[in-house]
Amino acid sequence: MSKIKIPYIAPSEITPEAVWLSRRKWLLQAGAGVAALGAGGLVPDLSAWAAGQQSSALPAQPNPQYWLSNKLTSEKDVSSYNNFYEFGTGKTDPLDYAGKMQTRPWTVSIEGEVAKPRTFDIDDLLKLASLEERIYRLRCVEAWSMVIPWSGYSLATLLKQVEPTSKAKYVEFVTAVQPDNMPGLGDRIIDWPYVEGLRIDEAMHPLTMLVFGVYGKVLPNQNGAPMRVAIPWKYGFKSGKSIVKIRLLEKMPVTSWVKIASNEYGFYANVNPDVPHPRWSQATERRIGDGIFAPRVDTLMFNGYADQVASLYTGMDLRKNY
Template sequence: MVIKRPSDVLPSEITPKEVYLRRREFLKAALALGLGEAVAVRAAESRGARLPEVRRSPLSTSEPPTSYKDITRYNNFYEFGTDKSDPAERAHLLKTRPWTVTVEGLVRRPRVYDIDELLKLAPLEERVYRLRCVEAWSMVVPWIGYSLSELIRQVEPLGSAKYVEFTTLLRPAEMPGQRLPILAWPYVEGLRLDEALHPLTLLCVGLYGEVLPNQNGAPVRIVVPWKYGFKSGKSIVKIRFTESQPRTSWNLAAPHEYGFYANVNPTVDHPRWSQAKERRIGEGFFAPKRDTLMFNGYAEQVAHLYAGMDLRRYF
């Protein structure tokens, strides 16, 4: 099938991704029209809108990406539930249009960005990054976006700004996990300003050349590839620049398990399991585990950020 993709059409003007992900609605409607079940299932699993003019980034790893199916069906996104399958099953509820991101705090030029403004703020790149989660599993994901520093420079942080805080959408009607006292909602994460300015830190709007699926953090998220996955906030609605270290969700919930820095470190175990090895999703449960790489394999690029720090204390 040939799909026309006019370059002058904004991604937000194409059918929103959440429509593609409403599996139950697609299935019911298709069956009501007398279509076969196989046809209905194919329609329900249609992929999202393509992002135009995406270039490959030299910052990408050469490892083969994990399959789209595994990336979009095996997720941590507690706003939709604690099981890995919950986000894919429930995220169709999330409305991602209209969407704005407020940038505030210690900046000279605070402002509110519409999602389409963010999509056009800088050239989009495909960044194939390793993703390592604290539960000792990993993926390789072809994210789409640009360095967060592009946005940071526009708002001009003040000299007193030392940290950047990211806040996720709070909408329990669409995010059923927020109806449970799993964490103190909304979800909050944060970085030191120098970490946020690092070229690897990604303002992410897509994956596999398409707009982000809801279950992966649509419509905009952060990706910090040398840190455990919980540091990369999803479905961001506010970015705030502060002088003091943000009080982040997992660090508040279990400070002995989830440090503020959360750098991937095979020598610092989680209290309940080792971090020395990892299982690569898609390789099969019985495949040999891989050695966990310091800073998730990005040590050459980021180790200098932590020179002189005790990484067992600042874990």
């Protein structure tokens, strides 16, 4: 296969001074080191979703245990300033073009090292929330750029349905490919489909979320409808969008950005202010909505979730395993 060329992107789009802080996978599409996950004890009415009405309500309830900020990024910014390269490399391309993506019907297959491989309809996935209402909740975190109230539940709830085997060491996420509806696929910046992955213990951590909504509404296309993942202690590019396949694997998958530029984007991608990107510092951050002249603040280790997740990396060299 011919070598993939990385496109030129203006410094205003990729540097920490560019409001959005780094192209760090060009920082997050909906929440980068990210954000906040879903909630509530209520399973929403799915009829509006089935009709493709993405403005339908998806009730959510804040959980104080995971609420790290009282200031949310505006819904307008969250839904209009995104990275979703299937629709183009511009920050507004997803808003402009993602409306054509077909999200119904939608299925997600789970395969690989599992005892019960299965293909789920999107409605069935959302209904799983009723099995463990205590997990269906809101989490909000100071993110590198945005603070976002996602609605969803822990990925572990789904993975338990297929019974991972002892060989399942990693979890791979594969994004949809719709050539007629995704104009960015013509720009071969990525060897499509987009692929991301986690270690199995990261995937089973209760903070790793399947996301179906945001701001109390069904997830918009540009934010990864109808289902994405969000890992709040990692940079946003780890959070695969519009997922159609989940594979449990024995060996570490080669993820999309590692394949393109492994010297800049590692497999783990934990928020770590002590490890600079090769082209900029990550020690401080500025958030969308605060204004370009707002003072920068210190970046928090693991995006503020060190107490919950640091034990996952005991004994690891987090500079080598960036």
